[in-house]
Amino acid sequence: MKRVILHSDLNNFYASVECLYRPELRSKPVAVGGDPEQRHGIVLAKNYLAKATGIKTGEALWQARQKCPGLVIVPPNFPLYLRYSRLARKIYADYTDQVESFGLDEAWLDVTGSHILGDGVQIADKIRERMKSELGVTVSVGVSWNKIFAKLGSDLKKPDATTVITRENYRSIVWPLPTEELLYVGRATKRKLYNHGITTISGIAGAEPTYLKSILGKWGEMLWAFANGLDASPVTRMGEESLVKSVGNSTTTPRDLVDEEDVSQVTYVLAESVAARLRESGLEANIIEIQVRDNELFSFTRQQKQLRATNLAGEIHDAALKIFKGSYDWERPIRSIGVRGCDLVIAGSQQPILFDDAQHSKLEKIETVVDDLRRRFGHFAVQRAALLNSDLNNINPKDDHIIHPVGPVGYLKG
C-alpha cells in the first residue's frame, strides 16, 4: 500500500508565537534569544524580517545586533511554546493517531488510513487553515510517500504552504538540491561528500551504495536509500515527552575495573538506573550504547540496535555487556563506564516478538515490583545477588543522575 506521510513544520515557531502575542513587534525584525541583558546568549529563532538581514539561528546575540541594529530581542517563553506545541498536536490528532513529534515545532503524520478525511494534500491544507484560524501561526507541510521527502518538502516553500513530492516529480524537485537539504546530512557529511565531488542529492542517489559506504560508513547506504525515496521507516507515535532523546548513566568507579566480572557488576547498576528512568517516562530504547574510559582517559562509545525496544535492566545489561565484550581488548583497566538507551519510543508501541514475550513480560513484572520496593524503602532495599559481595555496589546512579534532555537548543532550526 502506498503510504501518505505529512511533515508539518511551524514556521519560525518561537518568533511567530512571540509576534502573535506582541502585535507591536510584527512590523519589526525580531529574534528570540536567551538572556538579552547578558552579553552572551544566542538566537533561538527569528522572524522573516530578521532573517532577511542575514541573521542565523544559533549565532550570538551581539553578532545578530551587528547585522541588524534595529533588531528586537525578546526572551523565550518555553511554557507558552509547549502549550502551542500541544495545541498543534491536538489538531494533528484529528487526522491521524500516528503522529511523531520532532522537537516542539515539527511532526510527521501518517495519514495513509485517513482518506475519509481527504487525500494528503487536502489534509495538509486543512491543517494549515486550522493553524492560522485556531492558533494564529502558520505551518509549512510536505506531502510524500516517505518521511525523508515529506520533511524535505516542508522546507521548500515557506511560510504557510503545502509542497507535494511524488514518485513522478521527486527527481526534478529533490535531486537538484544541495546534499545538506537531506535529513541527516550535517556539516561533516556534507564536507566529506563534497570532497568526493558529490554536491547534490542526485549525486548521492546516483552513486554506488558501496562507494558511499566507503566514504561515510554505514550512513552512506542509508543516505543512498533516502535520496532514492526508499526510506520505509514508520511514523512512530511519539509525544513531546520524547524531547528526552536518550537516557544514560555513567560512573567513575571507586576502583579501576580489571575484568569482565567487574564490568558486568557496574553495568548492572547502571542498567538498573537507566531501565528505571525509562520506565518512569514510559519509554523504551531501541538502541543500547556503552561508553568506556580507560585509566589513561582514552574513551570510546559503541552502540547496537536491539531486536526489540526495552526498558528492562536485565536486557539492557545483557546488551551492554555483549557490546562491551565485542569491543574491548583489556589493554588497560577501566576507569569509568556508561550505559545509555537511545532511539526512544513509547513503551508498548512496538510489535512484540512472539516467542520470547512470556520471558519479557515476566521480567517486566519483576522489575516493576523492584521499582516499587525501592520507591518505598530506598534504593538499597533490593539488590541483585550478583552485586551482594561486590565492592562496586554502593553506587546509586538513578538518584545521583543528571538528566540531559535535548533542550530547545538541540533543535535549532530555521
Place this chain on the structure above:
Amino acid sequence: MEEYNNPSKVYVDVLAVFNQEGELRPLALKWEDGRRYPVDRVIDVRQAASLKAGGTGIRYTCKIRGKQTYLFFEEGRWWVERR
C-alpha cells in the same frame, strides 16, 4: 501572561457557569469601568486565535446588548479584543 502587555487585550471579570453537561458558559462580564453586561446568547464556541489581541483560546461568540462580541477563555482567564 503578565509579561505581554498588549493594550488590545482586555482581561475582564466574567460570571460563568458549568452546566450539567460540563460545559463552561459565560453569563455576564464586567468591563474595565465596572459596568456589568449580561451575555444574552452564546452563538458559537470554538478554539480560535486573535491576531488583534494576540493570543488563542476558546472563543465564545456572544450577543451582548444586541452586538456580537468575541469573549476568549485562555489559560483560566477571560479577555476581549478592544474595539
